[in-house]
Amino acid sequence: MNRLGNILLHGTDPARTDRMSTLLTDSNCNVVICETADEVWEEARGSHPDLIVIxxxxxxxxGIATATALRQRKLENVPIVLWVAEEFAGLYDEALAARADDVFAGDVDATGAVELMTRMRPLMRLSTQLAxxxxxxxxxxxxxxxxxxxxDLSVGDxxxxxxxVGGSPALERRVSRALATRAERVDYQARPFEARDRLFEGDFDAVVMEAGEGISVEDALEFCNEVRNHPRLFNLPLLIIEEAPGSVPHGEAIRAGASLVLDHAAADDRLRYFLASYGRRQQIRWRIRDAIEATKTVRTRGMHTHSYMPGFLRSxxxxxxxxxRDWQKHLTVLVFSVAESLVPFREEFGEEAARELTRQVAQWISGLVRLEDVVANFGGGEFCVSLPDTPLDEAEAVIGRVTGILEYTDFAVKDVYRPVKVTVKVGWAELDADDDAGAMIARARQQME
Known part of the structure; x- marks a missing residue:
């Protein structure tokens, strides 16, 4: 059975670790329980976990000291979650100093379990991106x-x-006060519509939005949805501060794309921790993005489309x-084809125009898939994409985004004096027991027929 993640759980209370282990196992994760810090270190070195829960x-x-020690022993970027029974004085500043990625306070009851798993998923995707x-x-x-x-994926503090984002500049002052020297710049935007445009134009490490009187809950949730549906902002940390306790339904907000919902009365240390920790996570993603871009050279990508060569993707x-197979993880392959549109377009407008249209389609596909996905151009308007650690139900979101936007877009091609539309065919294949690279690609192609 394929897993969503491999998790190390460090604790000494069997009742608590059993509850957490059951929750994670029921959520399709493999769990190894470690009672000592040395066990955590040995398991982490040998099993390459996607996540460590302390x-x-x-x-x-x-337990917080263990997180610090793991960071110092060359596990700088393995995601770590601290699980506490209840908050205590100094918790968030100590967690921030330990570079813990998240702090979950409370029991893993039905409500808490949903929120915990939702917050863990971005961390497991970060592990996928690091791998x-x-x-x-x-x-x-x-x-x-x-x-x-x-x-070098190191980032600073x-x-x-x-x-x-909120109805009053007081939010900017509050965020600036909480972060103090941990932020170079805090920008402010009163309305979600303008805030969305600013996010699309620049690189931000985190967003915090106040929902209540200035921005309605409905507008806040719509903003979350828009951010999450934008491929470049898919992982952007997005915190919501509810102006009145209980005014924002936490589960609904998180399903819409919020990373976390905080009460308006949350102290500065709590706000500082989540913004700084989640923002640091985003900075690591920017570093991963740059490192991946460095692999795209004339030796690995096509001269025209800048997508990877077929041989690179097969390897x-x-x-x-x-x-x-080693780690019992999911794997999906997609094939997108615009050949039905490209063939008549080439006959009408020539090879150079067809090459330009292919280049634009390649650029769009590369921009619409996730950071960890590999796109290769197989020629003839066909593109193959590998999606690591991804079951088909998650791949469907990528399929919908790519096909929907490509078919909605009016492409502008030089010397073609009309908007150009394309029809997209898509096929997919999940990893089967006897698959090799060729078999997966072939089965994905068969889906298009």
Whole structure:
């Protein structure tokens, strides 16, 4: 059975660890329980976990010290969640100093379980992205690209840009006060519509929005949806502050795309922790993006489309298949084709115009898939995409986004004096027991017939 993630759980209270382990197992995760910090270290070195959960509720402050030690022992970017029974003085500042990625306070009852898993999923995707950048660099080196074995993904403790969205500039002052020296710049925008445009135009590390009187809950949730449906902003941390306790339905907000909902009365240390920690996570993604872009050279990508060459994707897919089997992870392959539109377009407007249309389609597909997905142009208007750690039901979101936007877009091609529309055919294949790279691609192509 394929898993969503492999998780280490560190704790000493069997009742608590059993509850957490059951929740994670029921959510299709593999869980290894470690009672000592040394066990966590040995397991982490050997099993490459997607996530480490430390039960501070049973360990106390030594659990936070374990998180610090793991960061110092070359596990800088393995996501770590601190689980506490209840908040205590100094918790959030200590968690921030330990570089813990998230803090979950409370029991794993039905409501808490849903929120916990929703908050863990972006962390497990970060683990996927970290694995992908290492995999991509290793393969690029085999293709003769001079890259270091271990990319520098380090980030500092200061956020570059944070966007505060709300009905009053007081929110900007509050965020600036909470972050203090941990942010170079806090921008303010009163209305969601203008805030969305600013996000589309620049790189921000986090967004915090106040929902209540100035911005209605409905508008706040719509804003969350718009941000999450934008591929470049898919992982952007988005915190909502509810002006009145209970005014924002937490579950609905998180399903809409909010990273977290905070009460308006939340202290500065809590706001500072979540903005700084989630923002740091986003900075790591920017570093991963840059490292992945460095693998795209004349040795690995097509001269015209700038997508990867077919040989690169086949080699990459072979590595993905091996790792998916070793770690019992999901893997999906997609094939998109615009050949039905490209063939008559080439006959009417010539080869150069067809090449330009293909280049634009390639650019759109690359921009609409996720950071960890690999896109290769197989010629003839066909593009193959590998989606690591992705079951088909999650791949459907990528399929819908790519096909919907491509078919909605009016392409502008030089010397073609009318808008150009394309029809997209798509096929898919999930990893089967006997698959190799060629078999997966072939089955995905068959879906289009």
């Amino acid at each position: 039960d501070v509720g049973s360990l106390g402050r030594p 992908e950048v290492r995999r991509r660099i290793a393969l690029a080196r085999e293709f003769g690209v001079p890259l270091p074995d271990d990319p 200061v956020l570059h840009r944070v966007l505060a 990459h897919l072979t590595a993905l298949i091996g790792e998916a």
